[in-house]
Amino acid sequence: MPLNDLLSELGIMPLRAIAFQSLLLMVAIVLEAMVLRQQLRLGYRTSMQYAATLNLLATSLGWVAFLAAEAVLPLALRSQIISYVLFNRFYANSWTDVLPVVVVVVAIAAFFFTYWIKLQGLLWLLQLLGQKPIDTTPEAIEVSRRQRYQRARRVQVEEQRSDSPRALAVLQANALSFTAILVLLLLVNQTGVVGW
């Protein structure tokens, strides 16, 4: 039966991970947009766009980091990861005793890594959006260049002044979304909703 062949060719697919991640991303984006909107006095639409961009950036960079790290880890630790991904539990091998410590350290590192990425991403995003379209005539270029230098200087000064509320807002947003995700994961693992 060709359909069956195709299915066994596809094998095990990370569909639950995709569904789960989409759900958690939506929760995180909504929560972070609320915090950014309150703290930075942004519009509703703007804050949603910022939060979505930052969260997607952090998530995809996290995937890249995970996929790169998984390829270079020692075999015993890799098989623990395989066990967790496929069977939702660790198994007994030489890493069993240190695994809780590893998990906690990785989680804390992930929090601060995400925070740094989001803060940096917000700076990049503001830089990307802050530029005005350029006129192509030489005088206009000259004028606009001078303007841009002035603006850049002003922006730098402003940035130094407004850096700490932004950092604080991103920290709060990140903490809120991490807490929400953690609570959701605990709930799901408690009630066994995963077994759908």
Add this chain to the structure above:
Amino acid sequence: MVGGLLTFLRQTLIELGNLLSNLLPPRYFSWQTVIYMSLFSWLMSLLARLLATTAFTIGLLATISWICLAIGVGWALESNKARLFGIPIAPWVSGAILCLFLFGSWGGRWLQPALVAWPLVSFAVIAVPNLLSWDFSLKNPPPAVRQQLALLFCLSLLFSSWFQFYFRIQTWVRNYPSLVADSVENSAFVYRIPGQTIALPAGVTHLTIAEELLREQVDNKPWPSVERWLLNLDGQRQVMRQRVRSQTGRTTSLEDSLWQLDFQPLSNGDGYTLKLWAIWSGPAASPSGYYLEKTCLLMPVNRGGLLPENSPAGYSTTQWASLTCDLETPRLAGHPRGVGARGQV
């Protein structure tokens, strides 16, 4: 007669003309033109191949053909407003065609780079018209477009990561084929579409090899020698593992070190029940792991029929061993020798 033929010919010509005017693009600047350019370029590359020109010419013509095809199909979908859940699909189809072209000629396992690159290539298809004008000078789109492009880039990176995760799981399964035989019902990450044929774990093969060895060593042998064979249990286990290792050595995989072969004779009336175990010590769905068990019956039998006519007394009491093994290898949770080997889980 001649007049009839002429009218028929005229009719045919008019029909042909109608057909052609249907095929011809309404304007020169339209997607049909681009598709025809692609077709023309492809035919030219075929012609070039027939004439045995340099590989560069053929490659260039084929490349132009593919790029025109991608542009043409994307344009056609866009002008017909093809939407899937409100999302324009034109850039994704164009990106897929470009990926087919870029990676399809690689051969071997080309699907993996093609699928991983697909979202990123599609993003490039969306971004390039916004960032480049017709004379290849950089454009500076308005902030709203820039914001959307940044969002799209992050999204396509996420899609690409998902594809890569899928292929990483396939690599795991290639390295540890027995994982497929376990249930992934509890997983929070993966899902297996039901109805697939699931391969047997490698332990079944190991048990079959062990059974063959057992047959060579004890089947149809005099019972006393079998009793002697059973005295050196540790040695026989070593031999058995050696045999399995040498027989599976050709298709060695990472998981071979996670299977352990063991057996234990239990006395059963006159003879023995031999339990052969293939014990899996890798990742498993059940908390205490699992093992496969094959049960064999080793019994002494009298072979009256084989006795010579004038045999001395006592010869008739010589017994021979007969080995019968079950075909099925039930899968049991835990460890056959209790919890000692695995520790608490």
